[in-house]
Amino acid sequence: MTQETDKGELRERLDLIESMIAEGRRVTGNWGWAFVLWGVAYYAAFVWAWLGWNPMAAWPVTMITAGVVTAIVASRRARRRPRKGTVRAVSSIWLVMGVLLLVLMMSLAFSGRLDNHISLAVVGTMLAVANGTSSLILRWKMQFACALAWLGMAEVGCFGTQTQGLIAFLAATFFCQIIFGIYAMISESRQEQLNGEAHA
Amino acid sequence: MPELPELNPVIHGKLRLALLSLLAGVEEAEFTWLRAKTGSTDGNLGAQLQKLEDAGYVKVKKRFVERKPQTLYRMTETGRVALAEYVRALKELLGASIGTG
Numbered sequence: 311m312t313q314e315t316d317k318g319e320l321r322e323r324l325d326l327i328e329s330m331i332a333e334g335r336r337v338t339g340n341w342g343w344a345f346v347l348w349g350v351a352y353y354a355a356f357v358w359a360w361l362g363w364n365p366m367a368a369w370p371v372t373m374i375t376a377g378v379v380t381a382i383v384a385s386r387r388a389r390r391r392p393r394k395g396t397v398r399a400v401s402s403i404w405l406v407m408g409v410l411l412l413v414l415m416m417s418l419a420f421s422g423r424l425d426n427h428i429s430l431a432v433v434g435t436m437l438a439v440a441n442g443t444s445s446l447i448l449r450w451k452m453q454f455a456c457a458l459a460w461l462g463m464a465e466v467g468c469f470g471t472q473t474q475g476l477i478a479f480l481a482a483t484f485f486c487q488i489i490f491g492i493y494a495m496i497s498e499s500r501q502e503q504l505n506g507e508a509h510a
Numbered sequence: 511m512p513e514l515p516e517l518n519p520v521i522h523g524k525l526r527l528a529l530l531s532l533l534a535g536v537e538e539a540e541f542t543w544l545r546a547k548t549g550s551t552d553g554n555l556g557a558q559l560q561k562l563e564d565a566g567y568v569k570v571k572k573r574f575v576e577r578k579p580q581t582l583y584r585m586t587e588t589g590r591v592a593l594a595e596y597v598r599a600l601k602e603l604l605g606a607s608i609g610t611g
């Protein structure tokens with residue numbers, strides 16, 4: 311067989327391997343929608359607590375609802391996509407961060423040791439860790455900027471007044487969740503379009 | 511004159527080679543994704559994947575998601591080694607054919 315195989319056919323096989331491996335590498339997760347969803351959830355919880363109607367329930371109820379919606383939508387979206395190590399790594403970071411943050415904040419709230427400064431410092435730092443780690447795995451500078459913004463908000467929570475901290479939180483949520491989420495959705499859809507064209 | 515390497519006949523088939531290369535880039539993939547990427551028919555794809563499974567190059571996992579059957583394929587370590595060997599042999603052959611004009 312080896313002697314009969316000509317140069318052109320061998321090259322064709324090598325090109326086929328390269329293009330198919332590249333197809334697999336192009337598989338990415340689509341998570342822009344989740345950033346937007348959580349951004350809206352932060353605002354909803356904030357407004358609910360601010361209105362003063364059962365404010366203790368505002369954050370746990372909104373966050374758990376957002377978590378359940380994220381889990382349902384993510385599992386539906388992931389069903390037909392191939393699994394990749396990087397996607398699993400990034401998803402794991404966010405899952406662990408979310409669960410730990412919920413447990414920690416609820417423990418602080420029920421122990422009566424939670425105040426706005428601590429909340430902002432903890433939430434900002436945890437989100438900075440998750441965004442920073444994801445950005446290093448995905449080599450995404452824009453997400454690294456979000457990590458810095460969340461860290462900045464945590465610092466304002468530590469050193470600023472309560473009002474400054476809340477303004478920093480609302481601004482960070484707007485830029486790092488809503489705007490970044492929309493930007494991520496546009497990038498993901500462009501990438502999918504390019505993949506489709508490359509495959510065609 | 512050094513002997514030229516043989517190409518693994520299980521991998522050499524175009525569709526089987528495409529399938530192994532696709533699976534090399536992901537952890538596991540569903541039948542429908544492999545079908546979309548290769549543009550193959552269900553019957554042909556199933557037959558070629560069966561050959562790769564018989565050779566121990568891929569592992570299959572069947573499950574139900576929302577009452578719909580889902581078939582997932584994953585490349586085994588044997589498959590990875592075989593593909594790497596195939597690429598090495600291919601490059602060696604290409605080098606030899608370039609050398610001899």
